[in-house]
Amino acid sequence: MAHAEPLARLNVLCGVDEAWCAAMKDAVRSRLSIDATVKRRSTGEILDQVRSEKADPQTDVWWGGTGDAQLQAASEGLLQAYQPPSTAVMLPWADNFFDLSGGRSAGIYAGALGFAYNTELLKQKGLKAPACWKDLLDGTYADAIELADPNSSGTAYTALATLVQLFGEDEAFKFLSRLGANISSYPQSGSAPVKDAAHGDTLIGISFIHDAVTLRQAGYPLEIVAPCEGTGYEIGAVSIVKGAKNLDAARAFVSFALSAEGQATGAAAGQNQVPSNAGASLPPGAPDISMIRMVDYDFATFGSADERRRLLRRFDNEIRGIP
Structure with missing residues (x-):
């Protein structure tokens, strides 16, 4: 009797909703024969972990979460270049992101x-x-x-960068200072504010619109707002960590994550981001981002490690009162 081939191993840090993390884990096991350990973290937490493991990486793939943090990791030499076959069918915004990363990070969704x-x-x-x-x-x-x-939250960093681009930096920090009087808490996870609003634990949650759509589809009493002044957006991304110990499995995972089939796992898990593969179906509840007034989000500037550190330091000093 023949023995089944052992499953390939893979360590993934996942920046999307827990439901999608679990769906992708199941999909790569059944489709790619990869036994992936998938841990859900906020974007800033993943960046910190990848940095801390630089000398001895324990993570193979960073999948999901706001891509500006992955651009920072790329600029710090923490990610490995890879040319997956699916980039030929990526939408233009994903192509631009891939080029901006030096081929070290690929866009998988927008929101x-x-x-x-x-x-x-x-x-x-x-x-x-x-x-x-x-x-x-x-x-x-x-x-x-x-x-x-x-x-800790890529969602909240996107909000910070968005306000700076909408109003100018000094006016944005004046806005955040005044907003602070109305803020009940600053949770670690970017989806926590809208989940708390859904459950009635707070009135208003600032979040990505697709997260609010998922909760509204589940029956929660949420009204979703694309702010009148305009707003920013994220490109969620996937990257291979430099020094990944399971490189072949990491490459297979990234190729699958960029395929139409791999991106369909999001909609199947109840998620509503706009997929980057031109052949992927748009989830029925995905917001029509062409109808939303958007800033021309400057990923090169706000994806810079130095700019991120500077803005976060100012936020901590002026808004949170943390020296």
Whole structure:
């Protein structure tokens, strides 16, 4: 009786929703015969871990989460160049991202930033619905808004960079200082604010719109807002860590993650990001980002390690009061 070939091993840090992390783990096991250890972390936490493991990498693949942090890792020599076959069918924004990374990180999805509010809580409190970033400064929303901590959350770092690009840096920090009076907490995870809004633990959660769509589809009383002034967006990405110990499996994982079949695992797991593969089907609930007023997001600048450190230091000093 023939023995089955042992499964290839792989260590993956996952920056998307837990449901998609689990679906991808199952998919690569069945389709690629890869036994992947998949750990869910926020984007900033993954960047910190990959940096800390530089001398002896324990991670093979960084999959998902905001791509500007992966651009920073690429610039620091933490990621390995790889030319997957699927880049030939990538949408233009993903092609641009791949080129910007020096071929070290590939875009797998896009998603616009916004916020969502709990319609039942809003009605109970008798408050006016917010439509713009500046509406969030209204004193009637005191202790009723959540924004994640941009040190750990790629979503919140995207919000910080978005506000800087919308208003200019000094005005953006004035805005964040005033917003701070209405912030009840700065959780670590970027999806936590909108999950808390869905459950009625806060009124308004600042998040990526696709995360709010997923919760609304699940029946939560959320109204989703693309702010009137305009907003930023993320390109979620996948990368191979330099020095990966399971390189062949890592390459196979990345190729699958960029394929139409691999990207369909997102919709199957209830996710609503816009896939980067031109042959992938758009999830029915995915927001039409062509209808949202978007900033011309400067990934080169805000994906720079020096710029990230500088902005986070200013955020900690001026907004959080952390020296």
